[in-house]
Amino acid sequence: MAEIVRVELGSDAYPIHIAPGLLADAGALLRPLLPGPQALVVADEQVARHHGQRLVDALTSAGLRVHLATFPAGELSKTMATAERLWQACAEHRIDRGDAIVALGGGVSGDLAGYVAACWMRGIRFAQVPTSLLAMVDSSVGGKTGVNSAAGKNLVGAFKQPVGVVIDTTLVATMDAREYRSGLAEVLKYGVIRDPAFFAWQEANAAALVARDPQAVARAVAQSCRIKADYVAADPFERGIRAQLNYGHTFGHALERETGYGRYLHGEAVAVGMRMAAACAQRLGVLADATLIARQDDLIARFDLPARHVAEAGQLERLVAHCRLDKKVSGGRTRFILPVRMGEVVLSEAPDETQVAAGFAAGLS
Numbered sequence: 001m002a003e004i005v006r007v008e009l010g011s012d013a014y015p016i017h018i019a020p021g022l023l024a025d026a027g028a029l030l031r032p033l034l035p036g037p038q039a040l041v042v043a044d045e046q047v048a049r050h051h052g053q054r055l056v057d058a059l060t061s062a063g064l065r066v067h068l069a070t071f072p073a074g075e076l077s078k079t080m081a082t083a084e085r086l087w088q089a090c091a092e093h094r095i096d097r098g099d100a101i102v103a104l105g106g107g108v109s110g111d112l113a114g115y116v117a118a119c120w121m122r123g124i125r126f127a128q129v130p131t132s133l134l135a136m137v138d139s140s141v142g143g144k145t146g147v148n149s150a151a152g153k154n155l156v157g158a159f160k161q162p163v164g165v166v167i168d169t170t171l172v173a174t175m176d177a178r179e180y181r182s183g184l185a186e187v188l189k190y191g192v193i194r195d196p197a198f199f200a201w202q203e204a205n206a207a208a209l210v211a212r213d214p215q216a217v218a219r220a221v222a223q224s225c226r227i228k229a230d231y232v233a234a235d236p237f238e239r240g241i242r243a244q245l246n247y248g249h250t251f252g253h254a255l256e257r258e259t260g261y262g263r264y265l266h267g268e269a270v271a272v273g274m275r276m277a278a279a280c281a282q283r284l285g286v287l288a289d290a291t292l293i294a295r296q297d298d299l300i301a302r303f304d305l306p307a308r309h310v311a312e313a314g315q316l317e318r319l320v321a322h323c324r325l326d327k328k329v330s331g332g333r334t335r336f337i338l339p340v341r342m343g344e345v346v347l348s349e350a351p352d353e354t355q356v357a358a359g360f361a362a363g364l365s
């Protein structure tokens with residue numbers, strides 16, 4: 001039985017359908033939301049090779065005229081130049097206001113295709129069929145879309161909610177192992193910020209999750225989507241509480257920047273960042289339950305994610321400086337999300353730099 005999680009956004013509310021094997025039903029599930037007559041499926045070349053034809057077939061058999069547009073896999077494709085090529089594809093296929101764009105793939109396809117849909121003819125319908133674990137538990141829900149630019153990552157974009165999301169959890173079987181485990185960092189994060197029972201469930205089912213057991217993956221994806229959907233409904237434009245989803249990310253982003261974005265996958269940097277945030281919370285006297293650090297470390301290790309970065313000389317100082325720079329860029333508000341106890345976090349806007357440095361130091365070896 002498919003799980004259905006609703007993102008409650010009034011007239012923009014939408015369902016997320018989750019179950020192993022759901023790709024075959026994508027046409028039947030999405031057709032009522034996509035009147036058509038046409039749909040443009042957007043996927044990177046790798047995802048298109050594995051799963052593109054099955055999605056095209058499912059949508060075609062539901063009565064849509066379907067076109068497939070692809071781009072080279074990877075973050076480097078998340079640019080205005082690729083968006084421009086996709087708008088060209090929209091023009092060639094005469095995609096108009098009644099038609100839709102369907103993103104098939106990881107966060108890059110979702111962000112890019114969503115942005116293309118938000119702008120084409122000032123906004124046409126958009127649906128998501130995520131294929132990476134990160135996209136299933138995070139990027140396909142919430143409506144943040146966009147591209148990278150010379151000014152920085154994810155600075156150009158639009159909020160564009162999909163009309164529906166279809167998640168076939170068996171699709172993660174074809175993912176690269178490291179990419180898959182990187183997605184588990186976000187699953188772990190949801191437990192720490194919001195749901196102690198979910199964290200405990202992950203502790204009990206870590207081996208099944210690492211082995212990509214379809215039922216375990218479906219359960220983890222459904223609970224992650226429920227938690228994300230709650231945040232999105234409470235704060236659709238990320239002006240307040242939704243910032244809690246960035247637990248581990250301020251430290252993690254500094255680490256990604258310091259290591260030139262090539263060394264760590266995003267989830268790996270977030271795993272190290274969560275360790276740093278917990279240590280920082282302890283130094284600041286915010287952490288009320290010290291067992292959180294050991295439990296978080298243990299689950300990070302069981303998910304085969306890094307908890308420490310082997311530092312080179314001068315890196316600690318540079319990491320702190322990256323946060324200072326961040327602060328300038330974001331108008332003086334570097335936001336640290338710090339754990340209090342399992343399932344509860346607080347926002348700290350300006351912890352003392354020595355405490356931030358101590359947090360960073362706890363994630364270095």
Ligand SMILES: NC(=O)c1ccc[n+]([C@@H]2O[C@H](COP(=O)([O-])OP(=O)(O)OC[C@H]3O[C@@H](n4cnc5c(N)ncnc54)[C@H](O)[C@@H]3O)[C@@H](O)[C@H]2O)c1
Nearest residue numbers: 046047073074106107108109131132134139144171174175
């Ligand atoms: N919009 C949001 O709210 C949000 C949230 C988090 C991250 N993001 C964005 O998401 C992106 C990262 O997402 P990602 O990690 O999914 O990256 P991605 O889309 O590049 O996918 C990672 C790699 O996995 C491959 N892949 C994906 N699914 C596969 C499958 N089932 N089988 C085989 N290969 C598969 C892709 O081809 C790619 O090579 C970043 O650009 C980030 O900024 C957006």
